[in-house]
Amino acid sequence: MNPYLFYAIAAVVLFGALGVVRSSNIFHAGLSLALTFGAVAAVYGMLDAHFLAVVQVLIYVGAIAVILKFAVMLTQHIGQQEPHAPLSQQFPALVGCLAFAFLALYAIYHQTWALAPWDPAHSYISVRDLGKLFLGQERGGFLFPFEMVGVLLLMALIGAVMVASKEES
């Protein structure tokens, strides 16, 4: 794994994330979010998780960013509003963010992570193995979470249809 390439992609991720938070035009913020998702997909690709990288682009960039843009485009005047935070709120927010960042970094660096050594020769997991894991019923298998996520998505879909039809009538 080439460290320089990783730093370059991480720079793009950070640039996109900063663009989301600091952008005054909400459509630009949505585009920066799509850029962040794309760069994270690149990181997944570098880690030999090809399936995850492609699914990240397909779902996050192709669906979630598009839904966000739809919401922006269909809401009147949202493009002209600029999010303003009064200065009296900005300083406590900064302090809160720095405190959280310190806490998170402390937790990450003082944890002994149980990591397996990186073996580039065997790091690639094929889609077939992923499928078998998804349908596995034994201890390491993900059948139950997989089905639960499906039920959750179904509930969300039915709820959305109900909310939308109620608004029309």
Next chain:
Amino acid sequence: MNGFDHAFEALFNQLPLPDAVRQLLTMKVVLMLISMGLIIGFISVLVLFLIWLERKISARIQRRMGPMTSGPSFLRSGNMWFGGLLQTAADAIKLLTKETVTPADVDYIVFVLAPCIVFAASLMAYVVIPFGPDASVSDLNVGVLYLLAVGSMTVLGIMMAGWGSNSKYSLLGGLRSVAQMISYEIPMIFAVLGPVLMAGSLSLQEIIQVQERTAWFIWPNIIGFVVFIIAGTAETNRPPFDLPEGESELVAGFVTEYSGMQFAMFFLAEFSNMFVISAVAAALFLGGWSLPFGITQMMRASGMPHVLFSALGAVVFLTKTLVIVLILMWVRWTFPRVRVDQLMHFGWKTLLPFSFVNLLIAAVYMIAYKQIFGEAVFKQIFGAMS
């Protein structure tokens, strides 16, 4: 080994070159750049040819003659079929020399980036297209899924075009186009799942290799083939699904405010996408670069040089793709334009159930095959799909 870069590496290792030049040319980055250059050159010539073909076929269907005067002089006057061969080149030069007019109130970054993203997404799809055995730029293990992901990037670009143009026609056109594209992505995914299920792999080269051993996947998946062609037409905004660019309703939809080179990029991206959809349909359903009845296996066993085998495979693949391109062009002038509510109805209520039925038929076919022909033959033909 798969890939143009390996082929070029083998070529450079065989040519008598000074050592320093050989070291430079066989670097991974240089090989990748050469493969990309090859693809971009191919796309340029291809799109010129396709646009001319479309204009000729549209003309002949409408009982007129199409472009006749620009081109080699021996083809000019008497020949109805091949006249005007260089018309597209002339059009391209015209578009390049036009002034790029940017309206005052547009969101400049978004406006300029949109055609770039649409064209880039279209270009990215060529990475996994299997032109021949061992002749794709990079045969990804998740090739089919990669194509779908790249299609979603096109959606993003069109939304940017619709919003960034700051015009009501563009906004409406952009919204309609995005609604159409995301509605027809799902039947397309399910239609593609039939061949993926039968081959047991997402890699396009492997799907073609399984079709080489058994029959073309169109036979159990005929419904899926039709669904894929229809959904692909909708995905690329081709008529009869060209409401977003509807000339009579929305001026020009999301490309209203674009002129010159930017318009050319959208136009080129549309034809390039049409080729990608046809190529993917040929690879998934029509057997790609392989010929039926075991001809390809005979060719492979006959010991001809691998370059010749690859070239013949590429010719077969391009022929099949051209057939599907001709079908898409034919459909353009056969059906009237679909209205936006008809479009949504059709996508969600008709195509989606049909694509589910196709997946069911493919699964039943696989199970029946295993029962009838036994496990050993099944494993041998369908590879590691057990």
